[in-house]
Amino acid sequence: MLHVKGGTLVTAEGSKRADILCGADGKIAHVATTIETPTGCDVVDAAGLLVMPGGIDPHTHMEMPFMGTIASDDFYTGTAAGLAGGTTSIIDFVIPDSRTSLVDAWQAWRQKAQKSAADYGFHVAITHWNDQIYHDMKTLVEECGVNSFKHFMAYKNALMVEDEAFLHSMRRAAELGAICTVHAENGDAVAYLQQDLLSEGRTGPEAHPVSRPAAVEGEAAHRAITLAGLLGVPIYIVHVSTQEGVQAISEARLRGQEVYGEVLPQHLVFDESVYEGSDWLKAAQYVMSPPFRPKHHQAALWGGMMSGQLQTTATDHCCFCAPQKEMGKTDFTRIPNGTPGIEDRMSVLWHYGVKTGKLTPEQFVALTSTNTAQIFNMYPQKGSLAIGADADIVLWDADAERTISAQTHHQNVDYNIYEGMTVTGVAKKTISKGHLVWDEGDLRAVRGAGQYIARQPKRRNVRKPL
Amino acid sequence: MLHVKGGTLVTAEGSKRADILCGADGKIAHVATTIETPTGCDVVDAAGLLVMPGGIDPHTHMEMPFMGTIASDDFYTGTAAGLAGGTTSIIDFVIPDSRTSLVDAWQAWRQKAQKSAADYGFHVAITHWNDQIYHDMKTLVEECGVNSFKHFMAYKNALMVEDEAFLHSMRRAAELGAICTVHAENGDAVAYLQQDLLSEGRTGPEAHPVSRPAAVEGEAAHRAITLAGLLGVPIYIVHVSTQEGVQAISEARLRGQEVYGEVLPQHLVFDESVYEGSDWLKAAQYVMSPPFRPKHHQAALWGGMMSGQLQTTATDHCCFCAPQKEMGKTDFTRIPNGTPGIEDRMSVLWHYGVKTGKLTPEQFVALTSTNTAQIFNMYPQKGSLAIGADADIVLWDADAERTISAQTHHQNVDYNIYEGMTVTGVAKKTISKGHLVWDEGDLRAVRGAGQYIARQPKRRNVRKPL
Amino acid sequence: MLHVKGGTLVTAEGSKRADILCGADGKIAHVATTIETPTGCDVVDAAGLLVMPGGIDPHTHMEMPFMGTIASDDFYTGTAAGLAGGTTSIIDFVIPDSRTSLVDAWQAWRQKAQKSAADYGFHVAITHWNDQIYHDMKTLVEECGVNSFKHFMAYKNALMVEDEAFLHSMRRAAELGAICTVHAENGDAVAYLQQDLLSEGRTGPEAHPVSRPAAVEGEAAHRAITLAGLLGVPIYIVHVSTQEGVQAISEARLRGQEVYGEVLPQHLVFDESVYEGSDWLKAAQYVMSPPFRPKHHQAALWGGMMSGQLQTTATDHCCFCAPQKEMGKTDFTRIPNGTPGIEDRMSVLWHYGVKTGKLTPEQFVALTSTNTAQIFNMYPQKGSLAIGADADIVLWDADAERTISAQTHHQNVDYNIYEGMTVTGVAKKTISKGHLVWDEGDLRAVRGAGQYIARQPKRRNVRKPL
Amino acid sequence: MLHVKGGTLVTAEGSKRADILCGADGKIAHVATTIETPTGCDVVDAAGLLVMPGGIDPHTHMEMPFMGTIASDDFYTGTAAGLAGGTTSIIDFVIPDSRTSLVDAWQAWRQKAQKSAADYGFHVAITHWNDQIYHDMKTLVEECGVNSFKHFMAYKNALMVEDEAFLHSMRRAAELGAICTVHAENGDAVAYLQQDLLSEGRTGPEAHPVSRPAAVEGEAAHRAITLAGLLGVPIYIVHVSTQEGVQAISEARLRGQEVYGEVLPQHLVFDESVYEGSDWLKAAQYVMSPPFRPKHHQAALWGGMMSGQLQTTATDHCCFCAPQKEMGKTDFTRIPNGTPGIEDRMSVLWHYGVKTGKLTPEQFVALTSTNTAQIFNMYPQKGSLAIGADADIVLWDADAERTISAQTHHQNVDYNIYEGMTVTGVAKKTISKGHLVWDEGDLRAVRGAGQYIARQPKRRNVRKPL
């Protein structure tokens, strides 16, 4: 048992002074203005701190095999780093290869994730269409706690799904009460532009953003939303990074479509200039897809979040160390795509969002935790401070500063894209399922303590565009 | 004390099975999956019902002097009718005439409202600008529990405020932690069109919508939002009735402006055809401003609510009986503008919104209660089912039907715009401050039981458009 | 020689009283306020008539093999019917099958078109990509008078082009000074929806519009424009029929892209109700792609033309008689897609456009002739009344009426979609290359008199979106 | 007589090799591929040059009394400078003070303009509404050759017109066949912001753009267009300088409204940084309204012109020398608003528009001359190279360069906003009414040679938004 005492509770709905009592079962046992500490119960002093639902990162790739290598943060190191930053749950991705069934792949990922220090769930990727997939989707939803599927419109000749298969998958998911998510970039256009650039001898990382311009995302987002609209089903767009993407989402929502958009904090603070300069490795370390953009896109992303048209934040946490990045030394298309960030998401969003007055603390909670829990049907188990919810809690110091660095971070990767950035807003203590796992610098993450979040299906209204 | 037993609690955040215990102080004393009924405590059986925060209607005009007459529903009859429909709080309007100070007017309205059967607050109208108004705004905010001011861009030579005065008022309100609301129609254009129509001999109610076309609202909404954006202050647009209005609001929100929009259910279900036909009185009974619109505007309003770009619903409840409407028999510009509706708002919204699948029950609560409480800083006293909140509760039967009629309604007016409409979704029981005041047809409203809601100021971030 | 005497010349730029002298070489020899009739020169009395450049229809399918049959109007009958309606030139489509080279196909089409009664050119379709196509495009442009290529985003597993191939084709066409045109509907979505409808037993023509909703066009138009924008090349969208299409085009043009849009008059006057009703054949006769739409799309098309964001009108003239349409009796996806209309385009556009005040006569000329000539680089040989231009002229009676009927039309097809429609605005006389070929009901079309219009390439600026 | 020999004619419609013969009456007597020089006729060698219609500047303020002083370029010096830059006609503004009738004011301006070296017309300003104005508008249109009226939404308490008066004026103008033009900035907002800035001690020119942000223009443009749409009448927005303005115009045009927009080249090349820095006079020299903007607005203006949604270019030529600008030394609101530019408009537009590939030469002609002539009904007398048109011609060297400087310009003002800018595209020779008045540096402008352009009314279709 743990008594979180003296803090200010902040949820998506509002803020108030209150204590929380975490039960021995890892759930919130009581919430009241003041609680008397039960005998034998540890007390966590929250005076002067904001007490918020633990962060949920709905987009990570721990130890993912990708582009001929494997992401360096595994389920243990990655989730532990998350705890140090206030994130207490993740949803990772099962990405079946073409020879493996969805269910087998899901089992393999379950196996790998046993070592997690924090709770985790899975989206499962659909890359093509056939009868087995049709049936496996049902198994995953009804027996495996999966209620979301992922689609890639990029990565031609690898993960890319065709529109017709995408339609089949969306229809099926909706029948089952699952929601579809999508990486929205036009894979044909990327493939064309990559070849075009390489044929011109442009092999360095500065060609990466040129091969995936904003319009390529805007196009795919618009297409994905249109296809979902034909069926009247919901769609969730991962890592929205462009004004065009925000526009596509908000226009569809105004037509009554159920469309969600996810933002990565790195897209809020970096622009395309990170790919310039003579330091090959530094540029390569920022290679991820979608790439960093001209600055005006950042305003669009902020506006999307402030207006409620973008609902979640994630990291697309996917770590590759220098030797891995160097696989693309002579060909930017072979640089493993991915950036770290699970440890810093919440601080960066607070610093640039709340401290600047763009977001309220309540919106911060919605964007880092509650909305995600609602969309992926983990609420109120996750994303809430209500009695009965999982005792996943972050104690936030709104005024503390920290300087981000690979020297001090807990992520298993040899760089940090935010290196040297001083941010205001720090996770002082993190509680996972009632256990204090991060205490002002002391990381007490426990290998294997994380549990699988079996998410239930949720029937949604069919909403053809108005 | 009252034990609400066996229901399903629905709030803006989610739904769950739970009991509520209302304390003797009129506040929610306890919420839990099951509560044992305290000795001597009345039990309200909520089995099969949805238990939701009581509705808040932020836009009513009880016993308002207007256009040479006085609205027929007074604070008692109007609020009582609200209780019968599940609405437990209103925010009415203090509209000072040019010779009365804001504070004096507020006192006069306080006086009139003593008879209310439900809780009430006030917006205060600003129609011009001078030093006394500058000072009175402070008094109202700091001493009188007013945190919102109203502006009319229509009603030229009467209530209409000029843009420069509007800017002064918005700046002042923001300094004080108050929010400005606005009736957005271009008063010059309306005046021009009215004279134009009358000069052509078009004197009947069918000319009313022609004198206030959609563009006239769209223009004013766009202008009000632009002016607010110059100052970086929030703005709340009352009775948004057009696609143009929704567009102006959503575009501004995407630029990061804090803009709110209110919808009246009548605009969701009636179109301009109500002004046609040979029954003068019937057409006149629908004369309100803004008028009913071509049907495509309804889709825009729904989309605005579904996407979260429009946040609240209200009624603009303003009743005039036949003899009053007939003051405009020979001149449509003299028909007292206004329609009744406080009793039917929630049923109509449920029927057309939730039953059709456009809105979830959670969105319904947000739109009828919680968002309003948050915007006007009454949350969580109002709009919540949390422990400590006012015990204003509606027990909703999602499947029950009722047929609306002036024969049976409780509003003090001789017609009902929804006459004969059968709606699904009925307030079975209403609890106001812990008292059961509406019990399946039995209205136990108490004259004078309503209390003034003193709303505190709330500092908001200055948010210049991104 | 022919002296067109006493008329009012209307061009895209303006109107004035003037005579025209057509030379023996089929070109305009002189234009002046008054011209003295040369000895031996025939006089055509144009008093009271508007004298305009002959219409150009840039989208016809004469005797096209399609869906297992051949369009019933051949190059002679079709072009002759055009002359009766004031249209003096067409651009038809060469559609190579997968085994035939582009150049061979072009030659085959040249052969078929020898019988034309009016001048003609060809767009050539690109349906996939390889080296031979790369080379053949050069031959076509440099040796065959082809300066435009066609792409189908619909007709999956038949004509549909993939995005990557489309990009290759656009890049190549731009190098050569040719322009790409595109049928914009998402073929994957259409295929999915068709199968879905058929599997539900919806086999009749009323399912046709359901299988190709507006969003399917909007998506493809948006995608085609995005792809063109990546390369900075122009794009021409055939038969724009939706608000979404107009929006995609106008937004791109405001970003500085060179995008053109074509309207079919049938989309301006018919809506989806043509597919209803119990008369199978009648509904089938309206089966074309894109299908007829809900009415609000018509307003968007008009607005597009009025604002100059849509530049041309065409017919997609493609005739199938009752026995051909009946090939789809049990399966709407087998109804040959196409409607007639070359004879009526100008009258219908005048009646609904100019007579209603939407368009000026000058805009009418731009939309029926001049803009097309400029876009496809036939100007000022075609589309002009300047000295030296081809003497293709229509003498238009702005006030005359005619009733359209298959009984009286000259098209070789057994129905007319405008059957019974009385239109104001009639081609009284048509002059083709200086010969009077239509004289108030007397059609003097000459088989084989039409000549091939060899269109030269035109370099265009690369215009990446601003 | 003058024989323009060997040049390439460029008009809005197309380009071709041709000679022009200018008659003794100052009109174009003949156009043909080659013309034999008549006896005694002077020859102007146009080899290697583009021969275009002389520029028309529809927005100048010669010797205008404004803000307590008088613009330094008078009708002679200003029009002479225009000829040196290829501009052969202007439309200036009659701005009646409140005590002078419209007709009297027009006569006073006619008097002042007698000294013009080039042809000129007048727009007449409407600043309020009464019966005399109603009648004077008719006189001006029917007897005085005025077919356009000007309105100011800015300059509160001076020239600003109220919306109701604006509506009356637009209705009246439409009845008479005249078109209304409008300076679109919200005067209330400007007045508020100016006082706010001054009260904060911000008195320097860097406060000028802050007092008139882009939204202030966007709002007024949107409002003006909405009001015009209520009446179904055309509207012409002068000096559009913002993305918001372009958006308002293009949206209205897509609804079928007849809306025109004018661009000043200075808004295409300068941004708000011109107001920064310590050189007070230099900053003050750029003070004009609307002010220079953040750069992204420039892209919007280019897109507007490229797409045809903005139709004309002008200069708002209004010169004030240093002693005049210094009237605002301690108060930026007293700096006379205005910048010179009539001499440089065409070169600057060519350099930044045509040379960069944004515009074709044909579009250049449309934007500098032909569209203006059509909108203000001077076509084909002006804006054309057709036989019978006024022989106003510029011979353009597309490749020549010149460096702009107040040292060498012909404008009667002591600075040039383009000082030091080297532009490609130079007016080599200018012909006004058949006389060679500018010959490669030799300015032969004749005081008083300019004639009044009496413009006829033009009935336009009433076009309520679709």
Ligand SMILES: [Zn+2]
């Ligand atoms: Zn991704």
Ligand SMILES: [Zn+2]
């Ligand atoms: Zn990812």
Ligand SMILES: [Zn+2]
């Ligand atoms: Zn109102």
Ligand SMILES: [Zn+2]
């Ligand atoms: Zn009201």
Ligand SMILES: [Zn+2]
């Ligand atoms: Zn087609």
Ligand SMILES: [Zn+2]
């Ligand atoms: Zn076709």
Ligand SMILES: [Zn+2]
């Ligand atoms: Zn101006």
Ligand SMILES: [Zn+2]
């Ligand atoms: Zn001006």
